[in-house]
Amino acid sequence: MEGLNRAFLKLHYMREHPVFILWSTVYFVSFGKIQNEGQSAGNHMNNLGSSETTREAITLDYKKIFEGWLIGFAEGDGGFSIDKRGYLVFKVTQSSVDAQVLFYIKKELGFGSVTVQSKLNKTHQYRVRDKDNLLKIINIFNGKHIVTVRYVISQKDDVEFSKLLANLIDGYVTHIKSYDGYNTVVNFGKLNKILNYLHNYPLKTKKHVSYLRWLKVYHLVKDKKHLTESGIEIIKDKIKFINK
Known part of the structure; x- marks a missing residue:
């Protein structure tokens, strides 16, 4: 089972990024229902509660899939390192052509910075250096960062x-x-x-x-x-x- 999980993680890296078509479909189905005439307030609240539960489940699933992708993606193009000053840094590097992926990571996590890493090599980097947010990253990767080599095909x-x-x-x-x-x-x-x-x-x-x-x-x-x-x-x- 560990081997299959490992294969799934690297398959996530190889295909790069999940776009959650099913998530948006379910979301609009859940919140796009037209209420029947004469529907009672109680029924409306029950349906609302059901919708809230559905939304929470979808959000959790979205988060889980994103984190799984991030682990695999970072194992190919980034990771944890110690900078010249001796501080722990989490960094993911991409060609400047694909810098939007780094902004996507920043948006989903809600922290970190995206900067030009090298004008000569035309690369950008996503970086996290502050302690509190590094702990959040570590909690995502803890026990799951298991691949020691970069795999392609x-x-x-x-x-x-x-x-x-x-x-x-x-x-x-x-x-x-x-x-x-x-x-x-x-x-x-x-x-x-x-x-x-x-x-x-x-x-x-x-x-x-x-x-x-x-x-x-x-x-x-x-x-x-x-x-x-x-x-x-x-x-x-x-x-x-x-x-x-």
Whole structure:
């Protein structure tokens, strides 16, 4: 079970950020009901109480999912460190192109600062230095910050994680001799789990644009456009721009 939890945490990091479509849907359903004519005050209050309970449950779920994402995201692009003056700092770094993710973290947590880290390298950072807010961050991470290496798609140091991830998404693991690493591979026909996951929890950074471009290629192949010469040319052209 710990291994699966670990895989889920890193999957959170790999897809970057959850957008809670279901949350907003439930929210508007709960508070958008039209009261029937002649409904008693008592019934109205009961419904209100029910709505309040629903709202609290949704808020707690939102917070839990955000914290789970933050742990995985920080394990890839940040963490705790000691600065030059000997003070504890929590920091998450991103390319300046994706600085909006850092502002999102600040907004959700309600504290911290976002600043330019390096004009030369074009990076921004989210940083927490004061004791009270560091304790809040520590309470979120306490007992859950369990991954010691940064994982992307290919793993050089931990084949066990690759196997767990492969099992989670109905894939398999291959060994790449050129750099002595492992790739987690998913067959085309078994991509639904990943697609559903990314549909429910869309990417937040510029990788979302790359994903949407890749998704167009996926649908072209799914529609068997790759079986014609003209279709292959269209696909090749779109592939060139996936990461542009």
